[in-house]
Amino acid sequence: MDETATPWARDLLRTSLRYAKSPPSPGAVEVVITDFTDDPDKVEYVRILIYHILHGRDIVACYNLVLAVVLAGFTVRHFVTKRRDQAGWNGRAHAPSSSERARKLPSSSSSTTLQGTRSPRDSAKLDVDLERQPLLASTARPGHRSLSSTIQAWLMYQPRPVPFVNRTLPPNETSLFVLAYIALNVFFQFFQSPLEPKYFFAFADRIGYVFIVNLPLLYLLAAKNQPLSFLTGYSYESLNIFHRRVGELMCFAAFAHTAAFVAWQVWCCPTWLLVGGLWDFLIEQRNLLGMGSLVAYELLYATSLASFRARCYELFLASHVILQVAALAFLYLHFFTSRPYVLVSLAIFLIDRLVWRLSLKSESFTADLEVLEDGQTLLLSANWSMLHQPDQPLSPWLLHSIRHGWKPMDHVFITIPSLGRTHSLQTHPFTIASAPPRCHDAHEAGTPPHAWLSLLIRARDGFTRDLLQHSRSYSSVPVRIDGPYGSPGALEMLRACDSTVLIAGGRASPWCFRLPGLSHNIGHLLSRRADKIYTCCGRHLSWLPQERLDELAEAGIHVTIPGPTAEAGRPDIAGYLTELSARTQTRKQELGIVVSGPDNLNRAARNACALAVKEGAKVRLSVEKFGW
Structure with missing residues (x-):
């Protein structure tokens, strides 16, 4: 080892890591050496290495x-689609009402309130197990297929779960987007990157920089209040799958960054540049801070797995906050050029948590508690007179708390401090099971609108079990409500379509029956529709008031309520949608479908829609998946 060359080279290398802008060429790298060496090869090597490091950062920036x-x-796509949907809705403003149209339609669109355990068609003709069907296979209708419909159908199709691990896969369009995101990161990692072992330091440094530039995106996708929802039309829970994929890629990048620097130290570093062995490298302050950040992010990944969340949700919530704050602190101290990205990420986190969730969107109420007849489900309800919202440009943003109302399909996060110190720091998501306030009707009557909020909570473990025990002794409880959250995209899509179908199963069944409760009334939402079909699981029938079923029937809506799956078997969703899409295709109408329920139900509906699209039907689908 050349003791005279090592100090200046390492000091120069450390200094270069504090900069993020590349020089125009390797020869432009200024080398200031206190203890000048007479070895030009070493000087040239350091010059080129620094150039590759800074040039790589310039690319990744x-x-x-x-x-x-x-x-x-x-x-652009979102706002063009939104404008088209609005035009379609306004174009039907003077169309016949739903009751008039219902009298002209076949019996499948009549105001039936209950059906048996099977779909309207003969089940012998519709005994289709979509799980065992070939990819988008169906009885062909010549002349209806086109290249665009085939591509659209393939993008809509959702593959079967991964064998053995039984991992649910997203639809092809989501998988394709995730693969494109990964490919983009691979491109930035390898584009003009030196692959020679002697310059492996620059390659390892670029992995760390790829990690850093993804940091704001990770926290932006995790925020409940974010501009991405407004710009794309996707709610934050729909974007959560991308938050998870970004997090997984970053955890891999952090591990690869560490492993690459260990490989550099052990195998690739010139001997004259080494100072000490591997242990000396690992216990260096900068590297210890980096290891702290690595451990924090890897623990974040481990505690974010679905199996862990399902079993230890409270621990997941607490660890997610603590670990990400620790990870940002370690990262800020570890890498000088990471600090702007860390500060932006921290700002996103604090604005979402403190400014929005704990201030602007948080309200406190005294809620009533009622244990339902099954003994394992409780109803949490609250009501209040809604506040007048000032007519100002920023009012929808600054005053959009639950006290100002909500929209169909919205959900909230609740905190109940009286359950104990642990629960006072936790927020738990629940879908709103009651219709939104009818502000329009109240204003016409000259009275202030009143809100009636209901949450159906199924007791499991942890928070919900403690709340159930509390409700058996107390009839009310103070509650802090954060929300509402959701996206109007599905509702706007339904309004723009000629025919609408809502399918819900499991815990999403009450959601299906509250969707018609817009700010006005059922007829205002679903008037001028050819078909209106609501399907939900029979076990929730006792939770639905008969007046709501009668109200739906009077609006010309066809309601199908199968019996419990354990008794009646699964309803033939695929056959039902196949028949309906064929009918709307014959009428040259556009069919809008919203489905929410277990993974198998969502996949069956999605693939039935893909099948119809491939045959030329105009079908638009929105899958509302409730899960965090």
Whole structure:
């Protein structure tokens, strides 16, 4: 080892890591050496290595510009679609009412309130197990297929779960987008990156920089209040799958970054540049801070797995906050050029948590508690007179708390401090099971609108079990409500379509019956529709008031309530949608479908829609998956 060369080279290398802008060429790297060496090869090597490091950072710094261009494309598509849907809805403003149209339609659109355990068609003709069908296989209707419909159907199709591990896969369009995101990161990692072992330091450094530029995106996708929902039309829970994929890629990048630097230290570093062995490298302050950040992010990944969340949800909530704060602190101290990205990420986290969730969107109420007849489900309800919302441009943003109302399909997070110190720091999501306030009717009557909020809570473990025990002794409880959250995209899509279908199963069944409760009334929402079908699981029938079923029937809506799956078997969703899409295709109408329920139900409906689209039907689908 050359003791005279090592100090200046390592000091120069450390100094270069504090900069993030590349020089125009390797020869432009200024080398200031206190203890000058007469070995030009070493000087040239350090010059080129520093150039590769800074040039790589310059390339990766363009990453977020590419993401901005992609986001602009999704934003344009969203607002064009939204404007088209609004035009379609306004174009039907003077169409016949739903009751008039219902009298002219076949019996499948009549105001039936209950059906048996099977779909309207003969089940012998519709005994289709979509799980065992070939990819989008169906009885062909010549002349209806086109290349665009085939591509659209393939994008809509959801593959079967992964064998053995039984992991549910997303639809092809989501998988394709995730693969494109991964490919983009691979491109930025390898583009003009030196792969020679002697310059492996620059390759390892670039992995760390790829990690850093993804940091704001990770926290933006995790925020409940974010501009991405407004710009793309997707709610934060729909974007959560991308938050998880970004987190997984970053955890892999953090591990690869660490492993690459260990490989550099052990195998690739010139001997004259080494100072000490591997242990000396690991216990260096900068590297210890990096290891702390690595451990924090890997623990974040482990505690975010679905199996862990399902079993230890409270621990998941607490660890997610503590670990990410620790990870940001370690990362800030570890890497000088990471600090702007860390500060932006921290700002996103604090604004979402403190400014929005604990201030602008948080309200406190005294809620009533009622244990339902099954003994394992409770009803949490509250009511209040709604506040007048000032007519100001920023009012929808600054005053959009639950006290100002909510929309169909919205959900809230609740906190009940009286259950104990642990629960006072936790927030738990629940879908709103009651219709939104009818502000329009109240204003016409000259009275202030009143809100009636209901949450159906099925007791399991932890928070819900403690709340059930509390409700058996007390009839009310103070509650803090954070929300509402959701996206109007599915509702806007239904309004724009000629025919609408709502399918719900399991815990999502009450959601299906509250969707018609817009700010006005059922007829205002679903008037001028050819078919209105609501399907939900029979075990929730006792939770649905008869007046709501009668109200739906009077609006010309066809309601199908199968019996419990354990008794009647699964309803033939695929056959039902196949028949309906064929009918709307014959009428040259557009069919809008919203489905929410267990994974198998969602997949069956999605693939039946893909089948119809491939045959030329105009079908639009929204899958509302409730799960965090």
